[in-house]
């Protein structure tokens with residue numbers, strides 16, 4: 001029966017070791033080994049050797065073959081002082097890894113020599129708890145959550161569609177939300193615009209939305225734009241840099257403006273629209289599918305547009321369509337799944353049916369076509385004075 005020190009001494013005789021300076025030199029050479037860090041999560045988070053693979057000692061045998069299938073690949077194993085990694089190197093040798101070398105003195109000696117260290121970006125314990133259901137999904141995970149936290153989404157309108165879209169994006173941890181809306185909260189909004197509340201009547205919608213979002217998730221920074229989107233301010237606002245635009249505008253002038261600007265700024269737009277019991281969602285992704293003008297090159301003449309008094313919408317409908325918009329925005333940020341680019345989704349609330357129509361980029365499109373005829377912003381006439389996001 002051997003005690004720990006005897007066991008360690010015996011293991012060290014059976015494995016290869018290398019000093020920090022020799023390892024540093026080897027790592028900058030052409031045949032650099034793969035560095036494997038076998039410490040615990042909290043040790044890893046405090047800093048590690050650059051480009052190291054992290055596999056805690058307790059999981060090493062179970063996970064290493066999945067991560068490093070090639071057993072001829074040279075490995076440099078380290079822990080904090082060189083003991084845990086000695087046992088790890090021995091185990092790897094027994095598993096058939098031909099060259100598992102232990103870093104003598106471990107990470108402590110590496111740092112003492114002043115060699116390069118990477119401090120990983122990590123979620124705080126509060127974020128770990130808040131986003132735990134995202135962290136459990138491999139398609140999101142910690143990397144995806146960091147992407148969401150770094151992401152910037154611009155919402156056009158804080159109304160029916162903007163309410164659910166911004167609430168779900170905020171809950172998901174999208175770090176920056178820009179919200180454009182010049183309107184104030186009106187009693188007739190509250191039947192569907194769930195980001196606002198009765199005690200906010202008369203308050204600018206962007207400020208009401210900011211209050212609700214910041215109460216929901218302190219990780220989210222809201223950039224309110226209490227103005228109507230026009231050809232004068234569109235370049236300034238879009239120029240602040242956005243990953244995705246969620247268009248919840250209910251009027252043609254804004255919709256065309258958002259479309260043209262998004263193409264010229266190269267920002268994908270998640271488009272949503274609603275009318276009575278019907279909703280539509282799609283993604284306009286510059287360079288990767290059609291734009292709004294590919295479908296509708298010009299707005300209808302004012303005399304043919306539906307009068308705003310005939311409007312009206314079932315209160316839950318924007319909740320469904322706005323949530324679908326949030327879903328598309330999250331997928332675009334995470335670069336997962338199939339976006340709705342090239343597909344127009346049609347929802348009928350009365351029949352509870354979803355239909356899909358294929359839409360293609362039009363080479364004769366006046367804005368994104370091969371020979372564009374529209375190269376400057378057009379301010380279309382407002383049909384019935386409905387402010388952005390009124391619906």
Ligand SMILES: [Zn+2]
Pocket residue numbers: 290291292293294295361362365366367368369
């Ligand atoms: Zn187009």
